[in-house]
Amino acid sequence: DTGVSQNPRHKITKRGQNVTFRCDPISEHNRLYWYRQTLGQGPEFLTYFQNEAQLEKSRLLSDRFSAERPKGSFSTLEIQRTEQGDSAMYLCASSLAGGKNTQYFGPGTRLTVL
Amino acid sequence: GESVGLHLPTLSVQEGDNSIINCAYSNSASDYFIWYKQESGKGPQFIIDIRSNMDKRQGQRVTVLLNKTVKHLSLQIAATQPGDSAVYFCAFLGPGNQFYFGTGTSLTVIP
Numbered sequence: 389d390t391g392v393s394q395n396p397r398h399k400i401t402k403r404g405q406n407v408t409f410r411c412d413p414i415s416e417h418n419r420l421y422w423y424r425q426t427l428g429q430g431p432e433f434l435t436y437f438q439n440e441a442q443l444e445k446s447r448l449l450s451d452r453f454s455a456e457r458p459k460g461s462f463s464t465l466e467i468q469r470t471e472q473g474d475s476a477m478y479l480c481a482s483s484l485a486g487g488k489n490t491q492y493f494g495p496g497t498r499l500t501v502l
Numbered sequence: 503g504e505s506v507g508l509h510l511p512t513l514s515v516q517e518g519d520n521s522i523i524n525c526a527y528s529n530s531a532s533d534y535f536i537w538y539k540q541e542s543g544k545g546p547q548f549i550i551d552i553r554s555n556m557d558k559r560q561g562q563r564v565t566v567l568l569n570k571t572v573k574h575l576s577l578q579i580a581a582t583q584p585g586d587s588a589v590y591f592c593a594f595l596g597p598g599n600q601f602y603f604g605t606g607t608s609l610t611v612i613p
Binding site for chain 2: 392394421428429430431432433436443444446479481488489490491492493494495496
């Protein structure tokens with residue numbers, strides 16, 4: 389399978405715990421995006437990388453959220469001191485810079501904070 | 503802020519009929535638009551895209567229409583099938599090289 393993959397698919401955690409999600413983009417794609425999606429809503433942009441550089445961050449990305457893409461391939465999204473309001477689907481997408489920049493999404497990680 | 507609106511949150515159609523899903527956007531400067539399909543428990547799946555220098559683009563059983571004058575985008579699905587049941591999102595490329603998504607239209611195909 390050469391699509392975008394995300395792990396884990398589901399995560400249940402207690403409030404106050406830290407969680408980390410991983411995204412592996414399509415191999416030749418140099419751009420990687422993180423989105424958050426709550427029930428009944430469209431995805432909301434969080435941040436994106438071009439290669440290893442984090443180029444944009446949404447104001448939705450509080451200080452408790454951090455994302456990395458150390459080698460320009462996979463990326464991790466960490467949420468510290470989780471809150472119940474963090475419960476959502478976290479989606480990763482990748483694209484090839486230049487041209488249309490069409491984003492292809494992974495299956496998402498469903499986070500539930502108890 | 504940027505916004506994308508959808509005219510109807512839900513749509514039910516009979517199998518074999520055509521479906522039309524509408525979307526309004528706010529950023530007149532956007533030059534790229536995408537329709538995504540999202541099935542339950544899955545990530546959005548690319549369906550079709552269109553650039554602002556076009557007003558119509560066709561794919562397999564799908565057509566996207568763009569009316570830049572009224573900032574309106576629509577997705578037409580021909581001969582709708584049960585497998586088309588999903589939530590459909592329009593998205594446009596806006597400031598900061600970000601895609602802005604609408605809230606989605608839930609399409610239900612009645613056998």
